[in-house]
Amino acid sequence: MAILELQKISKAFGGVQAVDGLDLGVEKGEILGLIGPNGAGKTTTFNLISGVYPPSRGRVLFEGKDITGMKAHKVVIMGIARIFQITSLFRGYTxxxxxxxxxxxxxxxxxxxxxxxxxxxxxxxxx
Ligand SMILES: Nc1ncnc2c1ncn2[C@@H]1O[C@H](COP(=O)(O)OP(=O)(O)OP(=O)(O)O)[C@@H](O)[C@H]1O
Ligand SMILES: [Mg+2]
Structure with a gap:
């Protein structure tokens, strides 16, 4: 059984369909890359998984639990963390x-x- 499962998730920003009916399953221990051209919807997909915003349609399941629309601070406690495309460090920290x-x-x-x-x-x- 997939530890993380996206079921037909979609996200539209106004007239822009950023993600359209994506099905995806990630098995425990699997390392998976998401590849696509600029604007393909990769970051939006990660935002939907990590709870930055809810999908327009579809469901996100983690360990069999429905976490669709769960806020980011709750998702991280479930065990899903993300980093950003442009990373920054705290200056002056080791x-x-x-x-x-x-x-x-x-x-x-x-x-x-x-x-x-x-x-x-x-x-x-x-x-
Ligand atoms: N918050 C937002 N508001 C409006 N439109 C957005 C928003 N985020 C993404 N989009 C649009 O959704 C589409 C998908 O963008 P996304 O950032 O997910 O692509 P990407 O695959 O991560 O691209 P890149 O390779 O450039 O990082 C693009 O057309 C983008 O302009
Ligand atoms: Mg991106």
Whole structure:
């Protein structure tokens, strides 16, 4: 069974049909590339999967659950993360610190302990 499944998803921006009835299944462990000319709808497809906006039609299933139209901050908790075509780094951060900016999803600390970390919580963060 596909871990990620797109069922006839479509997205129109006004009169522009960016994605039109796309069916796609990704198996667990599979590495899949999406190739197409400029404006083919690749980025739009990733935006539909990651919840940047909902599809006009069709469904997105992840691990058998319907995540169609789910907001991006909820989709990322489900385990789907994306990077952008034009990437940027935090200037002045080390490589490790840049990587760690996406790591907060795996931490269980709340707002208070994030603002006022203890030595113990910092050591836990450093592993
Ligand atoms: N937010 C938007 N509002 C209006 N039109 C959009 C929007 N995003 C994409 N489009 C249009 O939808 C179509 C598909 O664009 P998309 O960015 O998905 O293509 P792409 O395959 O990622 O292209 P590229 O190879 O240039 O990155 C294009 O005609 C584009 O102009
Ligand atoms: Mg693109």
């Amino acid at each position: 490589v490790l610190e840049n990587v760690l900016t996406g790591f907060h999803l795996y931490l269980r600390s709340g707002l208070w302990s994030s603002l006022f970390p203890t030595t113990e919580s910092i050591n836990r963060y450093r592993g």
